[in-house]
Amino acid sequence: MALQEKIPVPVFSEAGREEFVRDICPQRRPAVLRGASLGPCLHKWTVDYLGQKGGDKEVKIHVSTVPQMDFLHKNFVYKTLPFNEFVKRASEKKHSDFFLSEDESYYLRSLGEDVRKEPADLSKQFPDLAKDFHMPDFFEPDRFFSSVFRISSRGLQLWTHYDVMDNLLAQVTGTKRVVLYSPQDALHLYLSGDKSEVLDIDAPDLKRFPEFVKAKRYECVLEPGDLLFIPALWFHNTLALQFGVGVNVFWRHLPADSYDKKDPYGNKDPVAATRALQALERALHTLDELPDDYRDFYGRRMIQRIQTRTFCHRNADTQQDSETTLPSRPFTKPG
Numbered sequence: 100m101a102l103q104e105k106i107p108v109p110v111f112s113e114a115g116r117e118e119f120v121r122d123i124c125p126q127r128r129p130a131v132l133r134g135a136s137l138g139p140c141l142h143k144w145t146v147d148y149l150g151q152k153g154g155d156k157e158v159k160i161h162v163s164t165v166p167q168m169d170f171l172h173k174n175f176v177y178k179t180l181p182f183n184e185f186v187k188r189a190s191e192k193k194h195s196d197f198f199l200s201e202d203e204s205y206y207l208r209s210l211g212e213d214v215r216k217e218p219a220d221l222s223k224q225f226p227d228l229a230k231d232f233h234m235p236d237f238f239e240p241d242r243f244f245s246s247v248f249r250i251s252s253r254g255l256q257l258w259t260h261y262d263v264m265d266n267l268l269a270q271v272t273g274t275k276r277v278v279l280y281s282p283q284d285a286l287h288l289y290l291s292g293d294k295s296e297v298l299d300i301d302a303p304d305l306k307r308f309p310e311f312v313k314a315k316r317y318e319c320v321l322e323p324g325d326l327l328f329i330p331a332l333w334f335h336n337t338l339a340l341q342f343g344v345g346v347n348v349f350w351r352h353l354p355a356d357s358y359d360k361k362d363p364y365g366n367k368d369p370v371a372a373t374r375a376l377q378a379l380e381r382a383l384h385t386l387d388e389l390p391d392d393y394r395d396f397y398g399r400r401m402i403q404r405i406q407t408r409t410f411c412h413r414n415a416d417t418q419q420d421s422e423t424t425l426p427s428r429p430f431t432k433p434g
């Protein structure tokens with residue numbers, strides 16, 4: 100079966116704050132902002148320089164014998180290394196010192212000082228390197244949530260997931276393919292929490308995941324100096340085409356009290372969504388008091404009610420989404 104058609108993510112050259120705030124962000128669609136001024140990091144961040152300035156601060160990293168990391172079967176382990184040693188290893192193909200195998204792959208998603216409480220902030224964990232990275236001023240400073248180092252071995256692929264905050268992913272060195280899926284395609288992605296169970300998005304097992312082909316695949320290749328706008332709830336899957344260093348910046352585009360206060364990663368559902376999901380579970384337990392045929396009848400009516408109350412009205416070019424997004428069974432015979 101043919102896989103999804105690739106829809107290129109639009110590229111905007113030299114987009115500044117004004118254009119981003121006025122034209123790009125309100126679309127709620129991903130966009131590549133090319134030629135952003137990310138600062139001296141673009142020419143300074145060689146492996147040697149990163150090692151010197153980042154020093155031997157310990158970092159917790161993912162290590163895997165295969166480059167496609169699998170969160171379901173946990174084919175990776177967490178290890179700790181001094182930052183300079185980690186950068187050296189991530190940049191080389193074969194390692195003389197290793198944990199699992201001489202060609203193991205490495206991935207860093209930097210964390211806050213107190214991992215469970217504090218979000219990552221480059222200026223706190225890596226103050227010398229943070230000076231080289233000019234944070235895009237595309238949002239109000241008081242909305243800043245975190246800035247996260249993303250450093251990967253060549254070939255490293257991170258599973259498809261969503262985050263709940265708006266995000267600018269800056270590519271500083273190396274190139275990276277990013278595939279994105281709309282939140283409206285969530286039902287085709289076989290979610291387990293915030294992650295998709297479809298790990299091999301290029302050759303998915305369509306017997307297990309037949310609906311996956313219905314998800315529209317948006318794609319771009321980030322080059323050094325690019326910023327990718329990933330709106331909250333958009334699914335993304337990254338594949339490092341080369342050893343690469345990036346930084347992503349999350350900010351709160353909803354009012355601050357919408358977010359879970361105990362969420363250093365920026366991926367816990369907003370508090371109202373969590374409450375609504377809990378209420379749904381309670382409603383489903385209540386339906387269990389009824390015989391099957393009644394449960395079926397009221398279940399279908401609840402789906403319809405949810406659909407009418409919550410689905411966004413879409414414009415003509417995305418109209419098809421509403422048909423493909425819904426699971427076909429509950430709606431084939433509505434009454």
Ligand SMILES: O=C(O)CCC(=O)C(=O)O
Nearest residue numbers: 249257262268337345347
């Ligand atoms: O660049 C990566 O490796 C992952 C980026 C990501 O997941 C994010 O920015 O939320």
